[in-house]
Amino acid sequence: MATTDETVLQVENLTKIYGRELQLGSRKVGRRIVAVDDASFSVKKGEIFGFLGPNGAGKTTAIRSILGYLTIKSGTIKINGLDYQKDSLQIRQNIGYIPGDVTLYSNFTGKELINYFNKFRPTDVTFLKKLRKIFKVDLSLKIRSLSSGNRQQAAIIVALASNPNFLILDEPSSGLDPLMAARFHNLLREMRNQGKTIFLSSHDLAEVQAICDRVGIIRKGKIIVVEAVKELRRKSMQRLNVEFMKGETPNIDAIKAIPNVISVEKMDGTFQIRVKEDVNNLLKLVTSQRIKRMTLEDSSLEEIFLEYYKDEFDRLKEE
Amino acid sequence: MLTIYKKQLQKTWLFWTVPIALLVAMALLLIWIWPDYEPIMKQFETVLEDNPVFAALLGEGTLDLGISSFEGFASVEMFMVADIVFMALILLFGTMSIAREADSGTLDIILSYPVPRWEFLLEKLLAFITLTLSFPILVWGVIHVGAVSLSVDFNSEAFLLALLGKWIVYMVFACITLLCSVIFMETTKTLSSAGLIVGGSWIFERFGGLIRAASEETADILQGVSLFHYLDGGAVLNKLINNGDFPVDELILILTIGIAVLLAALFLFQKREFTYI
Numbered sequence: 001m002a003t004t005d006e007t008v009l010q011v012e013n014l015t016k017i018y019g020r021e022l023q024l025g026s027r028k029v030g031r032r033i034v035a036v037d038d039a040s041f042s043v044k045k046g047e048i049f050g051f052l053g054p055n056g057a058g059k060t061t062a063i064r065s066i067l068g069y070l071t072i073k074s075g076t077i078k079i080n081g082l083d084y085q086k087d088s089l090q091i092r093q094n095i096g097y098i099p100g101d102v103t104l105y106s107n108f109t110g111k112e113l114i115n116y117f118n119k120f121r122p123t124d125v126t127f128l129k130k131l132r133k134i135f136k137v138d139l140s141l142k143i144r145s146l147s148s149g150n151r152q153q154a155a156i157i158v159a160l161a162s163n164p165n166f167l168i169l170d171e172p173s174s175g176l177d178p179l180m181a182a183r184f185h186n187l188l189r190e191m192r193n194q195g196k197t198i199f200l201s202s203h204d205l206a207e208v209q210a211i212c213d214r215v216g217i218i219r220k221g222k223i224i225v226v227e228a229v230k231e232l233r234r235k236s237m238q239r240l241n242v243e244f245m246k247g248e249t250p251n252i253d254a255i256k257a258i259p260n261v262i263s264v265e266k267m268d269g270t271f272q273i274r275v276k277e278d279v280n281n282l283l284k285l286v287t288s289q290r291i292k293r294m295t296l297e298d299s300s301l302e303e304i305f306l307e308y309y310k311d312e313f314d315r316l317k318e319e
Numbered sequence: 320m321l322t323i324y325k326k327q328l329q330k331t332w333l334f335w336t337v338p339i340a341l342l343v344a345m346a347l348l349l350i351w352i353w354p355d356y357e358p359i360m361k362q363f364e365t366v367l368e369d370n371p372v373f374a375a376l377l378g379e380g381t382l383d384l385g386i387s388s389f390e391g392f393a394s395v396e397m398f399m400v401a402d403i404v405f406m407a408l409i410l411l412f413g414t415m416s417i418a419r420e421a422d423s424g425t426l427d428i429i430l431s432y433p434v435p436r437w438e439f440l441l442e443k444l445l446a447f448i449t450l451t452l453s454f455p456i457l458v459w460g461v462i463h464v465g466a467v468s469l470s471v472d473f474n475s476e477a478f479l480l481a482l483l484g485k486w487i488v489y490m491v492f493a494c495i496t497l498l499c500s501v502i503f504m505e506t507t508k509t510l511s512s513a514g515l516i517v518g519g520s521w522i523f524e525r526f527g528g529l530i531r532a533a534s535e536e537t538a539d540i541l542q543g544v545s546l547f548h549y550l551d552g553g554a555v556l557n558k559l560i561n562n563g564d565f566p567v568d569e570l571i572l573i574l575t576i577g578i579a580v581l582l583a584a585l586f587l588f589q590k591r592e593f594t595y596i
Contacts, residue, residue, distance in 0.1 A: 018594060067431060069593040089433045097431035103424035107330060119322040120432035159428075168431075 050212030110139030327446030350465030379528030413496025
């Protein structure tokens with residue numbers, strides 16, 4: 001990993017509000033939406049930073065603010081020490097951006113698009129050759145004639161053709177088949193190892209877990225956690241799967257009574273025990289009986305994510 | 320430099336020039352039928368003089384210029400159709416330049432590259448100006464060559480200036496629709512607002528001419544607020560042929576409005592945020 005202490009993106013106390021609410025007598029008119037609320041995080045050079053949150057959490061607003069498309073109410077955004085608005089042109093010399101639900105000029109071929117954008121940000125010919133080997137899309141065809149997956153591949157090639165130092169990717173692998181997605185992930189890892197910085201917003205938690213070094217989780221516009229993926233998994237719940245020998249009758253009540261134990265479930269003869277932080281007391285109790293099989297796993301990012309969104313998840317289940 | 324301009328020329332020339340080609344074809348037709356029409360138009364002019372309402376329906380100033388002259392005949396036909404064609408082109412230009420790019424998401428991509436926003440807008444407008452300049456040049460060229468070859472008595476220079484004046488008005492309208500596009504950044508709202516301004520302006524001018532016989536004052540008010548009233552093709556031709564004067568005051572007014580609107584659009588586009596909610 002090529003991560004250094006050099007900060008590429010620094011977001012401090014970012015607040016973005018859409019709309020306005022006016023008080024007319026006793027009536028409130030208009031609508032005010034706090035899309036991003038006092039968000040702070042940083043992305044270091046040479047890391048892949050995952051930005052997680054469900055639809056409407058404020059991910060795209062944060063990305064659009066970073067790109068200077070939106071005017072923020074308060075806070076600062078700096079990219080390589082440069083102000084996101086004042087130095088916008090200079091910043092954009094070295095940013096590759098793939099928006100969610102990407103649309104390219106449909107009457108252009110892939111090659112024409114690359115040549116067109118090359119005038120604004122020169123193409124790295126060697127890197128372009130590499131991209132064309134990885135992605136199998138025919139760039140001589142008009143964009144309108146490509147399937148959605150191939151359009152996505154073309155968008156990736158076009159955005160990365162200049163081999164930019166900082167990538168902002170909003171759901172970049174949506175539409176890619178699993179093979180192409182895996183190739184794309186390898187490419188991102190390789191770019192990261194070469195010192196490129198990648199800011200990746202995604203719904204695909206497996207993708208984030210597989211390639212990101214750190215993640216930031218956003219909820220209702222607020223950043224609720226920023227942590228290294230490994231650390232986050234280590235600090236979060238662990239799952240102990242235990243299958244007892246025949247004849248053994250584990251004391252479930254005693255297990256549940258251990259303070260760190262969150263839940264105990266039995267599935268197909270195996271007990272799944274969720275435990276947070278210290279597992280020693282649990283292990284002592286469980287191993288007091290004869291065990292056929294036992295594994296201890298960290299939570300997946302998906303479980304961690306659902307943990308942060310537990311109340312909303314529960315509400316959805318009730319509905 | 321001028322990358323967007325060149326791309327616009329390359330990718331949109333056919334779209335913008337086909338309607339203009341139709342106007343050129345119409346110019347060819349006008350010059351071709353003129354020898355047969357010339358004797359009838361004298362009688363028609365007499366009919367119009369006796370019935371000013373008919374003349375008003377054809378457009379104000381028809382009688383001043385005289386429809387029995389080739390300039391009069393060509394200007395009445397050409398400018399009426401050109402107004403309709405250009406109204407459609409102008410609305411499409413304004414909508415496609417910004418609002419449609421914002422709607423489709425391509426604006427987000429192009430502006431993630433180091434392109435100043437004002438330059439993006441200006442180069443698009445310049446491409447439209449370049450392509451539509453074919454209207455006065457080609458129509459004049461066709462009519463000029465036709466008139467010379469058929470030995471038709473025709474004030475070529477006056478007709479060119481009238482065409483250019485009209486085209487300048489169209490370009491000012493293009494700036495107005497661009498401003499609407501920048502303000503709303505949405506296809507439907509841009510089309511509605513720009514359509515209201517452009518279409519309303521045309522209706523005011525035509526309706527003003529129609530009711531002049533009934534109320535001079537109302538006609539002046541209606542036409543005074545309509546940009547179509549200024550540098551009007553027939554009126555410019557009339558002034559040039561009868562007095563030899565080009566309405567410079569109208570040109571200055573129209574250019575001032577156009578430049579002010581364009582600067583407002585460039586400034587707003589540079590400063591505004593791209594919110595789609």
